[in-house]
Amino acid sequence: MNRVPGPPLTLVVLISNQGSNLQAIIDAMANQEIHVKILAVVSNNPNAPGLQRAKNAGIPTAVTDRADFATRKDFDRRLLQVVRDYDPGLVVMAGFMRILDDEFVEHFEGRLLNIHPSLLPKYPGLNTYRRVLSAKDSVHGCSIHFVNSQLDGGPVVAQSEVPIRADDDEISLSARVQAMEHKLYPMVIGWIARGGLVCQHETIRLDGKLLGKPRKIAFTDLDETQELGKL
Numbered sequence: 001m002n003r004v005p006g007p008p009l010t011l012v013v014l015i016s017n018q019g020s021n022l023q024a025i026i027d028a029m030a031n032q033e034i035h036v037k038i039l040a041v042v043s044n045n046p047n048a049p050g051l052q053r054a055k056n057a058g059i060p061t062a063v064t065d066r067a068d069f070a071t072r073k074d075f076d077r078r079l080l081q082v083v084r085d086y087d088p089g090l091v092v093m094a095g096f097m098r099i100l101d102d103e104f105v106e107h108f109e110g111r112l113l114n115i116h117p118s119l120l121p122k123y124p125g126l127n128t129y130r131r132v133l134s135a136k137d138s139v140h141g142c143s144i145h146f147v148n149s150q151l152d153g154g155p156v157v158a159q160s161e162v163p164i165r166a167d168d169d170e171i172s173l174s175a176r177v178q179a180m181e182h183k184l185y186p187m188v189i190g191w192i193a194r195g196g197l198v199c200q201h202e203t204i205r206l207d208g209k210l211l212g213k214p215r216k217i218a219f220t221d222l223d224e225t226q227e228l229g230k231l
Contacts, residue, residue, distance in 0.1 A: 008037040009193035012088040014096035015043050019050020020178060021094040021115060021185050026057045028186035035193045039086045042079070044098050066098070076101040083108075090192055093147065094185070102149050110199040112147040113192075115185050117177050119143060119159055124152035129170040129177075140164055140173060142181045143214065144188045146199045155202050156214040157191075160184050183219050 013022050022041060028034045041054035046063045054061050062082050069075040080103060083091060093114040105112060118128040120143040132140045141161040148154040160180040164173060191197035196207045204211040 008035045009189070010087075010089045011036055011038045011092050011189070012083050012086050012090075013038055013041045013054075013092045013094050014083075015041060015048055015050040015094050016045050016097040017048050017050065017095055019048065019053045019094065021181055022050050023053050024182035025092070025094070025186050025189060026053065026059070028190070030057070034186055034190040036189060039088055042082055044079070044096070050095070073101075076104065080104045080107060090189070092185075092189065099151065100147065105147055105149050108147075110146065110201075113157075113188070114145055114147050114152070114154070115181055116143050116145065116152050117174070117181070118152075119161065120145060120152055120156050129174050132164070133168065133170065133173065138164055140177060142177050142184060144184060146202070146204070148202060155199065155204050157197065157199075157204060157206075157211065158184060158188050158215040158217050160217050160219065180219070184217055187217065 011025075013025065015022055019041070025034075025036070026038070029036050029038065038054075038059050040060045040062055041051065042062045042064065043051055044064055044066060046065055051061045051063070064075065064079045064082055066072070066075045069078065084107065089111065091108050091112045093112070116124070116128075118124070118132065119139070119141045123131050129140070139161045141159055143156050143159045145152070145156040146154040160183070162173070162176045162180060188197065191206065198205050206215065
């Protein structure tokens, strides 16, 4: 039996481009699958198509463009100020293609979530599809992790795997991984929204139990997919 929800978990979502994971979160929110409210979508790219996704959903947007600032430090300070002013319960990186500085990461410690298209700790950084195909791995996938000061190095919460087919290229493989991302990211945000997932000092607890390794989520498992609806 689901408990009666209190106030929704408030989010600020950071994007740089298409915002397909943003759309997955918006859809899950609209379908009352997760008990959240997006306070704003913030982008470093004024031309990001994801900004229009936010506007279509009636969500405020803000742009902090690196080109508008003389130094990276000035940009980083402004980005922190913009996000901090919304006072979100969780900051969600959804294809945000900038490395956050230490001050930002420390300010939102335990409240800063990212999704990465690999099975971390394998293939941090860019070009994961090209790298995994070159390595001739048998599986690829996506990981959701809390962010620390290391590139894609924070504690991993959950992962989903997809098999690599003999005829896969970067386009076909990325399409299947992104389909998993669009299911997994709202699910994990839902765990946080219902109070089940907590990260303190890089120690993760899920439903009160220490999470010693990432939760492997296969979306053929009905019990796992039902997690999404626990408000």
